[in-house]
Amino acid sequence: MKIVKLPKEKLAEFLSCLRAFGEIHAPTKRGEKSHVFAPLKEPAGIELDYTRTILPLKKYFLPPMETMFNFQAEKGYETPAEESDKKYIIFGVHPCDIHSLKILDLVFGGKYVDGHYFSRRSKAAIIGLDCIPDEFCFCRSTGTDFVDDGFDLFLSDIEDSYLVRVGTSLGDDMVKAADTLFQEVTVQDREKYKKKSIQRGQSFQSEIQLQDLPEIMDLEYESQIWQELGEECLGCGTCSMVCPTCYCYAVFDELNLDAASGQRIRRWDSCLFKDYALVAGGHNFRAQRSSRVKNRYFHKQRGFVSQYGRPSCVGCGRCKEYCPAGVDIIEVVNKLRSETRV
Amino acid sequence: MDKPKVGIYGLTGCAGDQLVILNCEDELLDLVGSLDIKSFSMAASGADDQCQLDIAFVEGTVVQPDEEKLLKDIRQRAKLLVAIGTCAVWGGVTAMKNEVDPKKFIEQVYGPAGKVFEVIPPQPLSSFVKVDLSLPGCPIEKEQLLRGVASLLHGDLPKLPNYAVCTECKMAEYPCILVEKGLPCLGPITVAGCGARCPSYGLTCNGCRGPVDDINVASEINILKEKGFTWVDIQNRLRTFAAPAPPLNLQTLEEAKNA
Ligand code: SF4
Ligand code: SF4
Ligand code: SF4
Ligand code: SF4
Numbered sequence: 001m002k003i004v005k006l007p008k009e010k011l012a013e014f015l016s017c018l019r020a021f022g023e024i025h026a027p028t029k030r031g032e033k034s035h036v037f038a039p040l041k042e043p044a045g046i047e048l049d050y051t052r053t054i055l056p057l058k059k060y061f062l063p064p065m066e067t068m069f070n071f072q073a074e075k076g077y078e079t080p081a082e083e084s085d086k087k088y089i090i091f092g093v094h095p096c097d098i099h100s101l102k103i104l105d106l107v108f109g110g111k112y113v114d115g116h117y118f119s120r121r122s123k124a125a126i127i128g129l130d131c132i133p134d135e136f137c138f139c140r141s142t143g144t145d146f147v148d149d150g151f152d153l154f155l156s157d158i159e160d161s162y163l164v165r166v167g168t169s170l171g172d173d174m175v176k177a178a179d180t181l182f183q184e185v186t187v188q189d190r191e192k193y194k195k196k197s198i199q200r201g202q203s204f205q206s207e208i209q210l211q212d213l214p215e216i217m218d219l220e221y222e223s224q225i226w227q228e229l230g231e232e233c234l235g236c237g238t239c240s241m242v243c244p245t246c247y248c249y250a251v252f253d254e255l256n257l258d259a260a261s262g263q264r265i266r267r268w269d270s271c272l273f274k275d276y277a278l279v280a281g282g283h284n285f286r287a288q289r290s291s292r293v294k295n296r297y298f299h300k301q302r303g304f305v306s307q308y309g310r311p312s313c314v315g316c317g318r319c320k321e322y323c324p325a326g327v328d329i330i331e332v333v334n335k336l337r338s339e340t341r342v
Numbered sequence: 343m344d345k346p347k348v349g350i351y352g353l354t355g356c357a358g359d360q361l362v363i364l365n366c367e368d369e370l371l372d373l374v375g376s377l378d379i380k381s382f383s384m385a386a387s388g389a390d391d392q393c394q395l396d397i398a399f400v401e402g403t404v405v406q407p408d409e410e411k412l413l414k415d416i417r418q419r420a421k422l423l424v425a426i427g428t429c430a431v432w433g434g435v436t437a438m439k440n441e442v443d444p445k446k447f448i449e450q451v452y453g454p455a456g457k458v459f460e461v462i463p464p465q466p467l468s469s470f471v472k473v474d475l476s477l478p479g480c481p482i483e484k485e486q487l488l489r490g491v492a493s494l495l496h497g498d499l500p501k502l503p504n505y506a507v508c509t510e511c512k513m514a515e516y517p518c519i520l521v522e523k524g525l526p527c528l529g530p531i532t533v534a535g536c537g538a539r540c541p542s543y544g545l546t547c548n549g550c551r552g553p554v555d556d557i558n559v560a561s562e563i564n565i566l567k568e569k570g571f572t573w574v575d576i577q578n579r580l581r582t583f584a585a586p587a588p589p590l591n592l593q594t595l596e597e598a599k600n601a
Contacts, residue, residue, distance in 0.1 A: 030515070030516075030517055031516075031517030031519075031522060031544070032517070032522060032523070033517070033522050034517035034518075034522065036515050054512065054515045054516075054517065055512070055515045059515070064513035064514075065513070231558075231560070231561065231601075232561055233558065233561070234506065234508075234530040234531065234558045234561050234562060235505075235506065235554075235556060235558060236505075236506040236508035236509065236529065236530035236531075237505050237506055237508055237509035237512070238508045238509070238511075238512050238518070238530075241508075241509055241512035241513055242512055252501055254489055254492075255489070255492035255493055255495075255496050256492055257369065257372045257373060257376050257488065257491065257492050257495070258372075258376070259376075259492055259495035259496040262492070268509075268513060270505070270509070273504065273505045273509075274504055274505070274555050274556045275504045275505075289556060289558065321521070322512070322518055322521060323521075324508065324518065324520050324521060324527075324529075324530050324565055325530075325561050325564075325565060326565075
C-alpha cells in the first residue's frame with residue numbers, strides 16, 4: 001500500500017483540492033460536547049479532535065427516513081425525482097465506523113441487493129482518520145480498532161504530520177491532484193508512527209471478551225439479567241438509532257389528502273420498539289421490554305455471528321455514552337460471564 | 343364519493359388544536375376541499391349541530407356536566423370520533439391537580455361568583471365515550487393531523503409512531519440534554535411525533551404529547567433522582583400533561599419510586 005506524508009499545515013489546502021472530488025462532509029461540533037458529520041463550509045470548522053459523532057455514517061446511506069417511491073391510483077409507481085449525481089467525501093472517519101460500513105455493505109449487498117443504499121454508497125468517498133480511544137471505546141476487543149481496507153485514504157496522526165495510506169485508485173487520484181502538498185515518508189516518521197501505535201494500544205480503558213460469547217449467551221438465554229435489564233431500559237430507542245450497525249427499517253405508506261396518491265416511506269425501526277414484533281391478529285412475539293433488549297444483544301453478539309462469522313458490534317461506545325439510563329454493554333457482557341452469580 | 347361530513351368542536355382547552363387546523367396554510371384549501379365541514383365554530387358561524395357526521399374532531403377536556411352532554415351528543419351523531427390534543431386524549435393541564443376537589447379551585451379563582459356553574463374533575467374524552475383515533479400533542483402536530491385525515495378519508499386509521507421522543511431526537515441528531523447537561527428531559531417516556539421539537543432548541547421535553555406505550559416510568563424516576571431532582575419536582579413534572587394516564591397516577595408513581 002502506498003503511504004505518503006501530509007504536513008498538518010497543508011491540511012486546509014488539501015481540503016480545498018478535495019472539493020474537486022465532491023462535497024466534503026467532516027466532523028463538526030454540535031451542542032457543548034457532541035459532534036456530527038456535516039457539510040464542511042470552512043476548513044476551520046473541522047473538528048478532527050473528536051471521538052465519536054452522535055449518528056454514524058449509516059445516516060448517509062440509509063437515511064432515518066426516505067421516500068422509496070410515489071404512487072397514484074391511475075399512474076402507478078414513480079421513483080422520486082432522480083437523486084443528483086453529486087459525489088461526496090466523508091472526511092475524518094474512525095476505524096470502527098469504517099468497519100461498520102463494511103458490515104452494512106455485507107448486509108445490504110446480500111442476495112437481494114438494496115439499490116437505495118448502494119446508489120448513495122457508491123457516490124461517497126471515505127477518508128479515514130485514526131483516533132485515541134476514550135472510556136467508552138472497546139473497538140480493540142471487537143477487532144475494529146484498525147482498518148486495512150474500506151477507505152480511499154486513511155490519515156494517521158504523527159504529531160506534526162499525517163501518514164496517508166492510499167486505499168483505492170480514487171484515493172490515489174486525490175493525492176495526485178494535490179501532489180505538491182505531499183512528502184515522502186522518512187525514517188523518523190516511521191519511528192513516530194510505531195511509537196504512536198504502541199501508545200494508542202495502551203490507551204484502551206475498556207474491553208470485552210468476545211471469544212465464546214455466543215455460547216455463553218445461549219447458555220444464559222433465560223438469565224435473570226435480561227429481566228433486570230428490562231427494568232432499567234426505557235425502551236427509548238436511542239441505542240439503536242446511534243448504533244452504526246443497527247440497520248432495521250420499517251416500510252409503510254403515507255397517503256395524500258386526495259386519498260388516492262401517496263408515498264412509500266422507509267424509516268429506521270428498532271427491535272426495542274413495542275410494535276416491532278407485533279403481527280396481524282394482535283400477537284406480539286416480544287411484548288416484554290426485557291425480551292426486546294435481549295433481542296438487541298442477541299442479534300449483535302449471537303445471531304450476526306452465526307450468519308456472518310463475526311459480531312456486528314464494532315465497539316464504538318455510542319450506545320453506552322448516549323443511553324439515558326446508563327445501560328452499559330460491557331457491564332452486561334461481564335455480568336453474563338461472571339461465575340459468582342447463582 | 344360524497345365528501346365526508348365533519349364537525350370540529352372544542353371543550354375546555356386553549357383552542358390551540360383548532361388553531362393548528364386553521365394554520366395548515368398550504369394545505370387548507372385541499373383540506374376544506376376534501377371535507378364537508380358542518381360545524382367549526384371557531385372558524386365560521388352557521389354551524390349545523392344536529393346533522394349526522396362522518397368524522398368529529400374534538401379538542402379539550404370535559405370539566406362540566408354540560409360538556410359531558412355535548413360530547414355524548416357528538417359521539418351519537420358521529421361515525422368516527424377523533425380526540426385532538428393532549429387535553430382530549432389525556433386530560434392535559436386542566437387535569438393535573440385532580441386529587442384536589444375542583445370546588446376549592448372555583449372558590450379560590452371566582453369567589454362567590456363561581457357558584458353559577460357546576461364542575462367535575464377534568465377528564466379526557468375516553469372517560470365518557472369511545473374514541474376512535476387519538477392525536478396527542480400540546481398542540482397537535484399539523485403533519486399528523488393531515489396524515490390522519492388522509493387515512494380516514496381512505497377508510498383506515500393512520501399509523502402513528504409508537505416509540506419515544508428520544509428516537510426522533512436521535513434521528514435528527516440533536517445532542518442529548520439529559521446525558522450532556524443533566525437536564526430533566528422526559529423524552530424517554532413521551533410518545534414521539536413532534537420530531538423532538540423541544541430538544542431541537544436545546545430545551546427539555548416536558549412530556550406534552552403524553553406517555554409512550556409501555557412507558558418505563560420507574561427508570562425515568564430513577565434517572566431524575568440520580569440527577570438530584572426532588573420527589574416533588576419529579577412528580578409535578580411527570581404529571582403536568584397527562585395526570586389521568588394510568589401509569590402516571592399518584593399511587594403508581596409512589597410504587598414506581600420505591601421499586
Ligand atoms: S438507550 Fe438505553 S434506555 Fe434507551 S433503549 Fe437503549 S438501552 Fe434502553
Ligand atoms: S452495539 Fe454499541 S458499541 Fe456496539 S456498534 Fe452498536 S453502538 Fe457501537
Ligand atoms: S434530549 Fe431528551 S429526547 Fe433527546 S435523547 Fe436526550 S432524553 Fe431523549
Ligand atoms: S419535545 Fe416533548 S414537550 Fe416538546 S413538543 Fe415534543 S412532546 Fe411536547
